[in-house]
Amino acid sequence: MISSSAPKRGSAASLTTAAALLLAALLAAAPAHAAPADRSDDKDTAKPPAQxxxxxxxxxxxxxxxxxxxxGAPALPKGLSGRSWLVxxxxxxxxxxxxxxxxxLPPASTLKMLFADTVLPKLPKDREHKVALSDLEGMGAGSSLVGVKENLTYTVHDLWLGVFLRSGNDAVHVLSAMNGGKAKTVQEMQAHAEQLNALDTHVVTPDGYDEKGQVSSAYDLTLFARSGLQKADFREYCSTATAQFPGEYKKDKKGHKKRESFAIQNTNRLLTGFQVPQYKGIAGVKNGYTTNAGSTFTGVAQRGxxxxxxxxxxxxKQxxxxxxxxTAKLFDWGFEAADSVEPVGTLVRPGPKGLASGPGVDHAGQKSHKHAQAAVSAGDDGSGGRWTAVGLTGGSLVLLAAVAYAVHRRWPLPELVRRRSRG
Known part of the structure; x- marks a missing residue:
């Protein structure tokens, strides 16, 4: 997601909560364009390959x-213009x-799903990190930012909220630094993509910013979302609508320094209902935008x-x-048509055995695995295969749990999954 051009934040902490949320929403509505990457070696990028x-x-x-x-199956929605899509x-x-x-195709910030699925299990959420200037180096011009500042300390939890809600490339770069650096993180992301059998994906940056050769596909992005949703923290972050993010220290009337915070809102508009109706049953996952990628989005939702x-x-369409x-049209169609279509393929499981699944599978010509196993497991979050989604029902937090997809059991999500800041 590309939405601002300098690592600054507004003085949202001085506003009322409602005004701060409005400011965040307005910022999300007007993304700036990234500088186009060099595509001089692309061949006929307007059409998909024949095979x-x-x-x-x-x-x-x-x-x-x-x-x-x-x-008797419902027809696909009319007017779909996505270059690629999948239900x-x-x-x-x-x-x-x-x-x-x-x-x-270029993935934009939807690639952050792979970043999170790779790095999130490695960093305890309560770990603190004081940001150095070097942590923020190398971000592309026009990068979306949550407002991370050098010489201030943040928890890993804070930074992941910045990644998922504001698509903050600054938060991605700090987490990459904590993970051993950009190069190591990119290598681990690529290995993890290959373990997930997401073989269309080539990772150049951890944040999804336009770079030559950085590509993924609708199929691979869906695999990333499916894998990430096995992790409780991933589910929490991608379903959070609003939160408070740590700001700078300021002196109160008594001269005591106190750290302020400011409101951030998720840029996933189907989750927040900003400019489009909130989709009933939506529970994440991640949106993105860059000049080369255009708009990209992967979502998860439940009906019944x-x-x-x-x-x-x-x-x-512009x-x-x-x-x-x-996306909403395809969700509506999918929920109506699910029992009246024959599958045209399958989302394969991780690992070499996963490639054996799918109707009419023929793997001639597929790239070989450079890494038999990724540095990060594609398994669950250590909770015995169970995961929870958190929603608001009548003002009360509701926890629902189910076993993970590895055993093909149900994934219940609340009908309305929105985590709001509590303080």
Missing amino acids: MSVVGGKRLGRPGTQVSLKA ADAESGDVLAAHNAHWK DRVLLVTVMNPQ AASEVYKE
């Missing part, structure tokens, strides 16, 4: 829309429909007992919030 990866099934390697409607059942892994599923994942990359509108 793409067949991970997950042969049909997913074909260009164009892939869907198998049974009698999948989060629990079974069935791909209900897809369009250019394996087209390698069914949980769906939808990814949309680069809608060609209407405001189009990526969210098309």
